[in-house]
Amino acid sequence: MEQSALTQLKERGAPPGVPRAAPAPQARRRRHVWPRVWHFLSFGAPGVLVYVCFVLAPIGISFWYSLTNYNPFNPPISYVGFDNYVLLFQDNEFLTALKITSILTAIVVVVPNVLGLGVALLLDRPGWLYNALRSVFFTPVILSSVVVSIIWSRLLDNDGPLNAFLRVVGLDPPGWLSDPDVAIYSLASIVCWQMLGFCVVVYLAGLQGVPTELLEAAEIDGAGPVRRFRAVTWPLLAPALTINTVVLLISAFKTYDYVKVITNGGPGAGATATIAFNVLATGFDANHVGYASAMAIVMLLIVAVVTAVVLKLLQRREVDL
Template sequence: MVQSGVGRRRRPVLPRLWHFVSFGAPGVLVYLCFVLAPIGISVAYSLTDYNPFSPPAEFTGLENYLLLLADDQFLTALWVTSVLTLIVVIVPNLAGLGVALLLDKRGGLYNALRSVFFTPVILSSVVVSIIWTRLLDNEGPLNQALRALGVDDPPGWLSDPDLALYSLASIVCWQMLGFCVVVYLAGLQGVPAELLEAAEIDGAGPVRRFRAVTWPLLAPSLTINTVVLLISAFKTYDYVKVITNGGPGSGATATIAFNVLQTGFDANHVGYASAMAVVMLVIVASVTAVVLKLLQRREVDL
């Protein structure tokens, strides 16, 4: 056997590098311009007292971050955002799983019901907010129905500081329910029928089959829903702006995102608002990373 004295020549690196750059550059540029650059600018602003109407900005270091620790309005917004996020993560997940189990059947009726549940997801959050504002108004259809049933003093769903946050969370949950249903339905349809049949042959009932077979295989669906709901709830702004404008009372429904925009665009304290935004980014990124890590541990490799 004759061996060639010359080994296989390697392709030049430069053409391969240019090929990679030509395909990857557009996406990288979009990411740099619309994600990394705004984050960097916000961090820079957060270290100053920047106000667009009273330049120049002075470097203040970590002063804005130290002020946040003693700012009752910010701490209240952090609490409101945390409660809202907790509700929005738990309720649509549980309700979506239940609805998905009911709709995991064949037939035109079930296909129509899936469309009905998913319709709120494609609606604008502003449209949803306006509709529910009318429904939950003190003189709205819900309270009118309660009066017709004999309730003399129906609740002020959006005017009572003790109820407004939970009413707001219910509206967000209602719109996000359809998303969770679709994700769980996709997960249910991916469960191998032979595993369920084998469990049934072994004598497992419906509850046992769900706990031992279906639920573990829905781990990826749970991860997707939880992460999406977590991020969506923590940056809630439009619902608050349209429905309650941060009220009633003193910030009963004001989230961090709402305070960021109010402080930055209404009060023109861009430096302080940027510090709020950076803190919110750190919190969301940290919590999401921890939740993602914990949920991925229980995912089943099919």
């Protein structure tokens, strides 16, 4: 009888004041770990392995070399600690290269962003003509930087077509690539010309993602074109601005091929020599691999810190729709 009464109480629920019997403990199901590990190894490991082999491992090897006086033609290797880094910031050649790289990066980040936004606003219209113009502006992006450098070095040559045209109209052409005060700006203009199409395409993608309802609502409220751009379009282009700025920043800071082909670091004493140019010249021409590795590590740290700060600041402006 007692057993049947307890069974009925369990089925109907115990009345208030009567404690219920504690449920029988159930054995925890063990999560099978090995299928998840195998899943990761099957899909993630190849990518991680490639990243480790071609990114992390070279960085680690370069850092080790930067702590030595490694010269492949003058063994043995000696550990020098951070002497290369101390010497680096006392080297006028490196400090000049840092200044040149900073000027080049500032120009390349600002000019294509501004011009790219203007061109994108002009091309943000339907029609075959505007589609063709988009292709024209994007064509320089797919060209090799070496090809672009050769073309522009011919155009800006002292006897090139640009100087010939300036002489015809009665102007005295400057030394685009031979004047130390002008060469860095000529070089930056070439990089801006090639990167302009990339910025145009990214801004066009952002413009086509702006909801027409917001623009129509702003127009109904009496906002003019400038006001609509400032209040609606520009805030929604923040992700496009972030992408363009970060890509231009990284690309400009590691500029090497333009300098090598067009000016070879000149004219004069390193008037256009960037940090990347000095790294390869020191490591492969002078064979001071340890010192060049220290330059590369410093450049990596500068790019990483500046990119992280810029990315953090620009992401604050992004608007979630």
